[in-house]
Amino acid sequence: MHSWSEPQRPRHAVGPVHPRFPDIRRIAVLRGGGLGDLMFAVPAMHALAAAYPEASLTLLGTQMHARLYSERPGPVHRVEVLPACRGVQEGPEDPEAVARFHARMRDESFDLAVQLHGGGRYSNPFLLQLGARHTVGTGTPDAARLERMVDYRYYQHEVLRSLEVVGLAGATTPEVGPAVAVTAADRAASAAVAGPPAKGRPRLAIHPGATDPRRRWPVERFAAVAARAADAGYEVLVIGDASEAGLGEAVLEEAGPPRPGRGSIRSLAGQLDLGALAGLLESCDVMLGNDSGPRHLAQAVGTSTAGIYWVGNAIMAAPLGRASHRVQMGWTTRCPVCGTDLTQVGWTAPRCEHDDFSLTEAVEPDEVFRDVEDLTARSPRLRGR
Missing domain, CATH: 3.40.50.2000 (Glycogen Phosphorylase B;)
Incomplete structure (x- = not known):
């Protein structure tokens, strides 16, 4: 038996650290x-x-x-x-x-x-x-x-x-962010679909999807940021899986064409497998997205992210640092249809049936674009490092 009475507390541990188990293979x-x-x-x-x-x-x-x-x-x-x-x-x-x-x-x-x-x-x-x-x-x-x-x-x-x-098993680490290695195969798969990033031109990935539709920032707001970025000279790539191809096209349609001689907007939604997605995200200077898998993967491969979160999800899933990541939050706490308290989730209450609204709609595109610009200015690729 292993005692609970003598846990150690290293400074970099989240909670008590118990003795390691012997003979673990x-x-x-x-x-x-x-x-x-x-x-x-x-x-x-x-x-x-x-x-x-x-x-x-x-x-x-x-x-x-x-x-x-x-x-x-x-x-x-x-x-x-x-x-x-x-x-x-x-x-x-x-x-x-x-x-x-x-x-x-x-x-x-x-x-x-x-x-x-x-x-x-x-x-x-x-x-x-x-x-x-x-x-x-x-x-x-x-x-x-x-x-x-x-x-x-x-x-x-x-x-x-x-x-x-x-x-509880005696395992600790000073690293509190996810890290995923990007392989040569990932980079080649990305380049085959998206091409290499243009020298001196910032590359921005945008993911407008999320499994829970209430976590999605409205398409027209993503489009507003995409249009401003393209007009500022960015290469904008809208990403998502095959089920999100329609969202990608909606962002393009809403954004409209960039001004002549400026940047570009393309949708690659449905065109990237998981390895190619990792390679693409690594090639970007900034990734903008909801609380969703691609945003978390972008962080894991070392790319700066601008995330849009409902406040409850931010507590549980937002990046912990702000040197390379920004978070804008929606503060809605009650369903606008039935008034259900949305903060009572998980094991404590059933979810209401309404999901045709955005919890983050109040987040302003101007604030998000400022985050994108700030993170872009810190990009090691663009600064020649």
Whole structure:
């Protein structure tokens, strides 16, 4: 047994740091969800890799996560794709497929299983089925108990939450931002679609999408920034997946053509795979977006970002630093249709049914463009560094 009575408190740790477990050779990390969800877990996985350098780390994640970490340096040795399972992975659940997955994972004989996926109501029982020697994670009051746990409180920054969890296993890191290596293949894939950035001309990526439509800044406001940037000489690239191609075209249509002899606006939405997206974001001087996966990936590859957040999401997901990142916030706290208190989320209240409004509509394009200009002025590429 490992005592909870003597946790250490290194200055760079988020919370108490408990003794490391002995003889750890195989680690499983449970983190489903989207691209942004994965980025929140990256610093914690780096911490685990540093704490247990002889161990292999298996990410229990999604097909997207598997594509990202295919032949990419980092803390993840391999990805096992989760089966559809309530509260863990979306999709119609097949109990037999879940049972086969657990049986196969038990054969791996994991020494440590780490739950970085929500409050534990569904993810803790799922994790326990792996049969690992040791388990750590978060838990709401109704969650199954793990060997070492920290209480799940909804309003906590997701990166810091994950770092607090791995501190239960004795893992710490001074790095609190996600970091993803960009490969030569990523850069080549990006150049094949977008071409190289023009010398001396700033390159701005804009992502107008978000999984939750309420987190989307209105298209016409993105278009206003795109038009101003193009008229100021920027190369503006609107990005998104195939489902967001219509949003990309809407931004172009609303922005209109830039003044002759100035910059340009193109939409690449639906044209970039995940590797090409990483390469493209690295090539940009600034990325502008909602609280969404591409903004988190841009930060992870080292690109400055101008983010537009609802205040509740900013608490949990906005970048922690401001040297290379800017955050504009929408402060709406009640649904304009039914008056529901939108701050009561997560485990504490059901979501109202209305999603045809923007929580960030009040953010002004002038303020956002000033952020873009300020970050552009600091661009190492444009300053010749």
